[in-house]
Amino acid sequence: MEDEALQHLRSGRDADAATLLWHAGRSHSPDEVRDAVSRYRAAGRTDAATTMLTSAAARDLRAVLHIVSTLLDAGQVEDASVLVSAALDQPA
Numbered sequence: 001m002e003d004e005a006l007q008h009l010r011s012g013r014d015a016d017a018a019t020l021l022w023h024a025g026r027s028h029s030p031d032e033v034r035d036a037v038s039r040y041r042a043a044g045r046t047d048a049a050t051t052m053l054t055s056a057a058a059r060d061l062r063a064v065l066h067i068v069s070t071l072l073d074a075g076q077v078e079d080a081s082v083l084v085s086a087a088l089d090q091p092a
Helices: 004-010 014-027 030-043 048-057 061-073 077-088
Strands: none
Touching: 004 014, 004 030, 004 048, 004 061, 014 030, 014 048, 030 048, 030 061, 030 077, 048 077, 061 077
């Protein structure tokens, strides 16, 4: 079954996809975030991966670090870098 956010993106419903991606970044487990970001990149949707990682960057520091660790363990260095950069851009 295809990811719901990808379905919205493929149907041109970008706002609906953005809402789902934002919610997922804020609430999904580190493994779920890692897997989703990998799926989006494989589908050529770097924008979706970045949106989810930017959302995840607003989580508390411990959660962000856990996601970063999960991404690094999977060899997703670029995604970990995007997440760290987005977290550093968050207001203090």
